Structure formats: structure tokens, C-alpha cells
Amino acid sequence: MEQAIKILYVEDDPSSEVLVRRVLESEGFQVITTADGLSAIEIAKQESPDLILMDINISGLDGYEVTTRLRTIEGLRQVPVVAVTAATLQGDRERALAAGCIGYISKPIDVDGFPSQVRSFLCGNREEIESPEEKAEYLVEYSHRLVDRLEEKIRELEKSNTELQRLDKMKTDFIVIAGHELRTPITAIYGYAQILEYNSELPGSVQEVGSPRYIVDRMVEATWRLNRVIGDILNVALIDADKLDLSKEPVVLKSLVYKVLEDIERSGSDRKLDFRIKGLEELPSVMGDSTRLYEAMWNVITNAVKYTPDGGRIWIIGRQIENTVQIAVQDSGIGIQPDDQERIFDRFYVLHDTNLHRSSKTAFKGGGLGVGLAVARGIIEGHGGRIWVESEGHDEERLPGSTFHILLPIGNVST
Numbered sequence: 313m314e315q316a317i318k319i320l321y322v323e324d325d326p327s328s329e330v331l332v333r334r335v336l337e338s339e340g341f342q343v344i345t346t347a348d349g350l351s352a353i354e355i356a357k358q359e360s361p362d363l364i365l366m367d368i369n370i371s372g373l374d375g376y377e378v379t380t381r382l383r384t385i386e387g388l389r390q391v392p393v394v395a396v397t398a399a400t401l402q403g404d405r406e407r408a409l410a411a412g413c414i415g416y417i418s419k420p421i422d423v424d425g426f427p428s429q430v431r432s433f434l435c436g437n438r439e440e441i442e443s444p445e446e447k448a449e450y451l452v453e454y455s456h457r458l459v460d461r462l463e464e465k466i467r468e469l470e471k472s473n474t475e476l477q478r479l480d481k482m483k484t485d486f487i488v489i490a491g492h493e494l495r496t497p498i499t500a501i502y503g504y505a506q507i508l509e510y511n512s513e514l515p516g517s518v519q520e521v522g523s524p525r526y527i528v529d530r531m532v533e534a535t536w537r538l539n540r541v542i543g544d545i546l547n548v549a550l551i552d553a554d555k556l557d558l559s560k561e562p563v564v565l566k567s568l569v570y571k572v573l574e575d576i577e578r579s580g581s582d583r584k585l586d587f588r589i590k591g592l593e594e595l596p597s598v599m600g601d602s603t604r605l606y607e608a609m610w611n612v613i614t615n616a617v618k619y620t621p622d623g624g625r626i627w628i629i630g631r632q633i634e635n636t637v638q639i640a641v642q643d644s645g646i647g648i649q650p651d652d653q654e655r656i657f658d659r660f661y662v663l664h665d666t667n668l669h670r671s672s673k674t675a676f677k678g679g680g681l682g683v684g685l686a687v688a689r690g691i692i693e694g695h696g697g698r699i700w701v702e703s704e705g706h707d708e709e710r711l712p713g714s715t716f717h718i719l720l721p722i723g724n725v726s727t
């Protein structure tokens with residue numbers, strides 16, 4: 313019969329843990345141990361032990377607090393908890409009883425008598441604080457102690473939180489400064505490379521590998537890409553810090569979408585995709601930051617390109633719904649699992665194998681940094697809009713496709 317009796321022993325001192333376990337196991341008890349209070353609560357919920365032996369001086373939540381918590385959990389309320397502790401201050405026994413223990417065994421345990429002490433608690437033995445006045449006093453003292461500990465914990469948390477915020481701000485400031493520092497020389501290199509590119513006397517052609525024109529063309533392309541990566545990292549940092557400044561003006565979304573498509577073509581993509589555009593002509597202008605909105609559209613449309621195999625189609629459909637404009641970017645690509653449809657907007661969240669990472673913004677499944685959609689969401693929400701995705705799921709054979717919806721308020725365009 314005793315074989316089935318399960319005892320949870322909460323103890324952070326390894327030598328006591330080993331001793332108690334040995335003594336109880338040799339008597340046929342099943343013993344589960346854990347060293348900290350929070351996991352004791354979880355294990356007790358999962359294992360439903362017949363008895364809990366509780367060391368009082370454990371870190372985090374102490375044994376008194378774990379016992380009080382256990383007394384509030386349905387299904388564990390009746391499980392006897394016995395304090396096993398070396399604490400020998402006056403009133404320790406009474407404090408343990410006030411916290412909800414049914415008994416008290418002092419450490420070091422008496423190896424010979426210990427199993428029968430445990431058995432007596434299993435058979436219903438309950439210790440009590442004899443006098444009702446004394447009991448009330450200990451309860452008051454215990455509740456004061458709980459409030460003190462709570463206050464202490466809240467102060468610690470507030471301190472850590474302030475420190476974390478300080479470190480987070482330092483990180484963001486560093487990224488923003490580093491981003492700007494990198495951007496300045498890159499803009500200069502990009503500008504000079506473009507001057508060379510526009511020079512009609514530059515020998516060779518973009519197809520002639522190794523010729524000066526080919527090399528300059530590659531340099532322009534590479535610097536442009538580098539600039540975009542830095543832009544994305546900067547944007548994530550600014551969005552995180554709630555510091556994304558928007559300089560608003562009336563924006564014609566149709567022109568913006570066409571610019572994205574032109575730039576995709578210019579980036580040398582030969583992905584054989586069928587682009588169709590519907591309803592953008594009729595859309596009113598929206599009040600927005602055209603550079604930022606371009607970045608958001610670029611990220612969403614290049615994703616549609618990246619996750620749609622050759623021969624697929626990408627439709628960009630616009631419509632006005634009352635005071636908002638909705639743009640749907642619909643692809644016939646690999647689709648996205650329902651579980652991932654919210655998470656892909658988190659920064660650094662990528663679904664692809666990172667080995668497939670490619671610098672190309674348009675290669676099929678050429679995954680990027682995992683910040684594109686976080687940036688798009690930050691920008692769209694910064695405009696008071698919304699962005700979300702709909703897809704039946706992910707299937708690289710059936711290609712269910714995905715539709716990204718972008719909703720933007722028109723705003724007061726006449727100002």
C-alpha cells in the first residue's frame with residue numbers, strides 16, 4: 313500500500329535532500345524533490361502528492377509563502393504540508409502553523425524517528441497553536457510579514473525595471489547613433505558610385521563580367537542594399553523607442569506602389585511573376601510620410617515576391633472604405649500557418665531556415681533579417697492604421713498564398 317504514497321520534498325540544501333530522500337525511499341515512499349518555491353507549486357499541481365515536506369528557508373518565495381499559496385489552490389488545499397526546518401527562532405513552529413502547515417519537524421532530522429513522524433502526519437496527526445489569542449497574534453504577525461516581503465519584492469522589481477529601461481535606452485541610442493554614423497559614409501559612397509554609373513564614357517557593360525561598368529553597377533546595387541539594411545535596423549530601434557518621426561504630407565499611394573515595383577525591377581529581379589494592380593487610380597491621397605510608407609510597402613511587396621515561386625501572381629488591390637484606404641497585397645505563394653500570422657510581425661521572427669538567408673531582396677525564399685514586417689507594422693500603426701495577414705496556411709506544393717491588408721486613415725489632406 314505504502315508503495316503508492318507520494319511525497320514532495322521542497323529543499324534547497326543538497327545534503328538534506330539526499331538524506332531525506334534515502335530515508336523515505338528505503339521505507340517505500342515515492343519521493344519527488346525540488347529546490348525552489350515556484351517550481352514546488354507547479355510540481356504539486358501536476359503530481360498531486362499525498363504529503364508535502366517544506367523547508368522554510370528557500371530562496372524566492374519562502375516555505376511559509378509557498379504553503380499559503382498551496383492552501384488557495386483547488387485540489388491541493390487538503391494536502392498536508394509539514395515544515396522541515398533548521399530555523400530555531402522562537403515562534404518558528406507557530407509561524408509555520410499560521411502559514412498553513414499542519415506540523416513541524418526540526419532539522420537535522422532524527423533518521424530513526426523520521427519515517428514514523430511522516431506516517432503520523434499521513435494518518436491525520438495535526439498540530440495546533442493551543443491558545444486562540446496566541447493563534448490570532450501569530451496570524452497578524454504573519455500577515456504583516458507578508459506585506460513587508462511584498463513591499464520589498466515590489467521595490468526590487470521597480471529597481472530592476474528602471475535599470476532594464478536604462479540599458480534598453482542605451483542600446484537604442486547606440487543603434488541610432490551607429491546607424492547614422494554608418495549612413496553618412498554609405499550615402500557618400502552611393503552618390504559617388506552613381507556619378508560613375510551615369511558617366512557614359514565608362515567602358516564595358518553591365519553584362520560584361522569584370523568590366524568597369526559591371527563593377528560600378530554591382531557597387532551601386534550593393535551600397536543601396538546596405539543602406540536599406542541599415543535603414544531597417546534604425547527603424548526597428550526608433551519604433552521600439554517610440555521615436556519614429558513622421559513628416560506628413562499628402563501621399564499618392566498609386567505612385568508609391570509603382571515606385572516600389574520599378575525599384576524591384578531595377579534591383580535586377582527576373583522572377584517571372586505576374587503583377588496586377590487594381591483600384592489604385594481611384595484612391596484619394598492620404599496624409600502620411602511618403603518615405604516611411606514607401607519602406608512599409610517595399611517590405612510587404614518584396615515579401616510577396618520572395619515567398620511566391622516563379623510563374624506566380626501578385627495582385628495589389630486598393631479600395632476606399634469610408635475614411636480609410638485599404639491596400640491588399642495578395643500573392644499566390646507558399647502561405648503562412650495560422651499560428652504564425654501574428655508572430656511574423658514581431659521583430660527578428662523568421663519562419664525560414666536561417667541557412668536560406670540571402671542578401672537578395674527578391675530571391676525565392678531568400679529570407680532577410682526578420683525585421684521587415686515589424687518595421688511595416690510600426691510605420692502603419694504610426695500613421696494610425698493597421699496591417700494584418702490572411703492565409704489558409706503554409707503549403708509549398710499547393711501554394712495557398714497570403715494576403716497582407718494595410719488600412720490607412722485618409723487624414724486631413726487639405727491642411
Ligand code: ADP
Nearest residue numbers: 615616619647656662663680681682683684685
Ligand atoms: P524577412 O526579412 O525574413 O523576410 P519579415 O519580417 O519581412 O522578415 O517576415 C517575417 C517572416 O514572415 C518571413 O521570414 C517569412 O517566413 C514570413 N512571410 C512574410 N511575408 C510572407 C509572404 N507573403 N508569404 C509567406 N511568408 C511570408
